[in-house]
Amino acid sequence: MVEYGIMAIQSITQKKNIIILGAGFGGSACARTLEDIRRAHPTSFQDFNIVLIDKKNYYLYTPALYEIATTAADDATPLALKRAVGIPLEDIVAHTSIKFVQGNVTHVDLTSKNISLEDGTTIPYEYLVYAIGSEPTYFGIPGxxxxxxxxxxxxxxxxxxxxxxxxxxxxxxxxxxxxxxxxxxxxxxxxxxxxxxxxxxxxxxxxxxxxxxxxxxxxxxxxxxxxxxxxxxxxxxxxxxxxxxxxxxxxxxxxxxxxxxxxxxxxxxxxxxxxxxxxxxxxxxxxxxxxxxGGGVQASSIPSGDCLAKEKRGRIETNQCLTCAATGENLEITKNAFAIGDVACFIDGKTKRAMPGTAQVAVAEAKAVAYNIHQSIEGKPQAPFVPKSSYLFVIPVGGKYAIAKIGPLRFSGFSGWVFAQLVELYYFYSVTRNPAIIRRWWRDIKIFTRND
Ligand SMILES: Cc1cc2nc3c(=O)[nH]c(=O)nc-3n(C[C@H](O)[C@H](O)[C@H](O)COP(=O)(O)OP(=O)(O)OC[C@H]3O[C@@H](n4cnc5c(N)ncnc54)[C@H](O)[C@@H]3O)c2cc1C
CATH class of the missing domain: 3.50.50.100 (FAD/NAD(P)-binding domain)
Structure with missing residues (x-):
């Protein structure tokens, strides 16, 4: 049975909905950015709900998953491990106007502008953001x-x-x-x-x-x-x-x-x-x-009729403002539907290549879409998403060693590892905006460094 942990479903039918499908890196950042914009421009959003939907009830910090797979801490029960990389979505939406619905989205009807959950509930939307990420692909290799x-x-x-x-x-x-x-x-x-x-x-x-x-x-x-x-x-x-x-x-x-x-x-x-x-x-x-x-991923998918243009890896093609591209003649059908993160195929105008599937890209696209939704609500033109020439990355390679790049700076070893921990803290804080997250982050470091 689908649970509506934090809200009554009726309360979201009274206003128009901005629905964000998926509360991972992209979806959570999009909801948070919309909330920031709403606080700065309350009248623009007075007729709108910001609704975040995910089948899970927590946000998963994937860059630390390898730590979960390898921690030797005796007291690391599955619950303690979940707490180390999963932030309850309840904490993310606390003290905001964001409404969280826990549910598995099974269908999107772009014509009637409704999304359906597994239990048969339908929710109408005015704006829709696909942020459903990716899933492993095995390239059809037997076994x-x-x-x-x-x-x-x-x-x-x-x-x-x-x-x-x-x-x-x-x-x-x-x-x-x-x-x-x-x-x-x-x-x-x-x-x-x-x-x-x-x-x-x-x-x-x-x-x-x-x-x-x-x-x-x-x-x-x-x-x-x-x-x-x-x-x-x-x-x-x-x-x-x-x-x-x-x-x-x-x-x-x-x-x-x-x-x-x-x-x-x-x-x-x-x-x-x-x-x-x-x-x-x-x-x-x-x-x-x-x-x-760890051989590869492909875009997750929610049946949406055959109106969405997708590339060969299943990603939803977007225009420069991250609006979903439509197939067929009715191009208006995807007018208020956006795609971000791993599920999106945005072609960088400079490199002519699709953006890579990383957390940084998902967050950058999420912010651009939140801005464009606000522009659209205000009847103003949307802005094209302009990717940075490079995004920071950190790759931990065993123990307190990582290779990191931020702008022109590259470093490796212990300094890279320290940087990785700071990046984690940044993400945790940026989705919760709660200083209490520092204590939790510190506790996780203590669990995970017991192997090192
Ligand atoms: C092990 C691992 C390590 C990684 N390390 C890094 C790293 O160090 N740096 C980096 O930049 N990137 C890293 N990545 C990649 C990064 O995790 C992804 O690029 C990022 O999560 C994409 O964000 P997203 O919002 O598109 O999708 P996600 O963060 O995956 O979020 C998608 C959300 O949609 C939800 N969802 C999906 N389908 C449905 C449905 N039908 N109904 C309801 N909810 C649904 C999912 O539950 C999920 O919460 C790593 C990935 C993995 C697997």
């Missing part, structure tokens, strides 16, 4: 979905931690615990590196000597596809120093309950004048105790 644990949701991270411990307990001193990780993006790297500390901590506690043997596999030529040379070199060196085997240039062809089957990928086409060489694929079987999948 991966069935045998790997992905690292996308809180439940995945808790399961990885439990499975590592369960497999660890079956091993005798001197034996190996073999973990295969599909995907050398940030999530795969973070968890591979941090597991080193987790196993070391377990060895210390049990006085066993279990050898941890992780392998990261990726079809690309190097780790962290899409990242700059500095980051890739630092991450590679750090992973190797931690004992992680990197198998880049290998694609996973299938998996079963015991092993992952790989094949060498053909080399990228050469730009040099030399003729392309024939590629003879090398096959390799990698037995595993645990198979973790």
């Amino acid at each position: 991966v979905k069935e045998h790997a644990i992905s690292l996308k949701w809180l439940e995945d991270a808790i399961r990885i931690r439990a499975e590592v411990k369960r497999k660890y307990d079956t091993k005798l001193s001197g034996e190996k615990l073999t973990v295969v990780i599909g995907g050398a993006g940030p999530a795969g790297i973070e968890v591979a590196a941090e597991l080193v500390g987790y196993i070391a901590k377990l060895n210390q506690k049990t006085r066993k000597t279990i050898l941890y043997s992780p392998t990261i596999i990726d079809g690309g030529a190097r780790v962290l596809p899409g990242f700059d040379d500095f980051t890739v070199k630092k991450a590679t060196a750090r992973l190797i120093s931690l004992g992680v085997t990197i198998k880049c240039g290998f694609v996973i062809t299938r998996a079963d309950e015991k092993a992952v089957y790989t094949k060498s990928a053909p080399p990228a086409p050469s730009t040099a004048a030399t003729p392309p060489q024939e590629h003879v694929p090398v096959e390799e079987v990698l037995p595993y105790d645990l198979f973790i999948w």
Whole structure:
């Protein structure tokens, strides 16, 4: 049954609704920014409700999921772990006019401007923001979905931690615990590196000597596809120093309950004048105790008729103001519908490429949409979203070590790790605006650093 934790559904039918679907990075930031604008311009919003809808009742801080999957703290119950990376949406909407509805959105009717929840409730909207994020994709590789644990949701991270411990307990001193990780993006790297500390901590506690043997596999030529040379070199060196085997240039062809089957990928086409060489694929079987999948995501989807234009990865195409693009002749049908974050495909005019799926991009797009909704309410022209030339990032690579970039500054090691903690505090504070969050953030640091 769907619960309406914080509000009575009747109260949102009395005014026009600005409905934000999804309370992750993008959705929560959009709701908070609208609330800020409402406070500055109360009369503009007097006929509107700001309604935030999510199937979960908490906001998930995904960048710290790898910590959940690998913490050795004995007192880290699933509830304590949830508290460490999940902020109750009740806390986010407290002392604001934002109305939170917990429910699984199953349909959007763009013609009648209604959204439907799983229990059959329909809610009308005047403005709609798709912020439903993404979900793991397995690229149709046989056996991966069935045998790997992905690292996308809180439940995945808790399961990885439990499975590592369960497999660890079956091993005798001197034996190996073999973990295969599909995907050398940030999530795969973070968890591979941090597991080193987790196993070391377990060895210390049990006085066993279990050898941890992780392998990261990726079809690309190097780790962290899409990242700059500095980051890739630092991450590679750090992973190797931690004992992680990197198998880049290998694609996973299938998996079963015991092993992952790989094949060498053909080399990228050469730009040099030399003729392309024939590629003879090398096959390799990698037995595993645990198979973790961080290989990729695709846009989440809510059936919305066939009026929304989507690209091949399922993302909703938008115009420069982040309004959803429509298919067919009735272009007005998506006039007040926006898409942000992982579910959106916004093409950066400068690079001619779609914006990457990161938290920073989701938040930046969310702020632009909140501004445009206000402009539209006031009958003023909307402004195009102008992405920054680069967004900050932090990639933790085991223990108190991270690689970070902010503007032209790049740093790695302990300073990168400190920066990662500050970024986390910033996000927690920006969605709650409650100084009490500092105590909670500090408590989480104390839990998570017990491996280091
Ligand atoms: C392990 C991991 C680590 C990451 N680390 C980083 C990092 O360090 N830095 C970074 O910038 N990015 C990172 N990312 C990427 C980042 O999490 C995403 O880009 C970001 O969450 C996108 O924000 P969003 O608002 O589009 O979607 P999300 O934050 O995923 O929010 C989507 C919300 O929609 C809700 N929802 C979906 N479908 C429905 C439905 N039908 N009905 C109701 N609610 C629904 C979901 O419950 C969810 O709360 C990481 C991702 C993962 C998985």
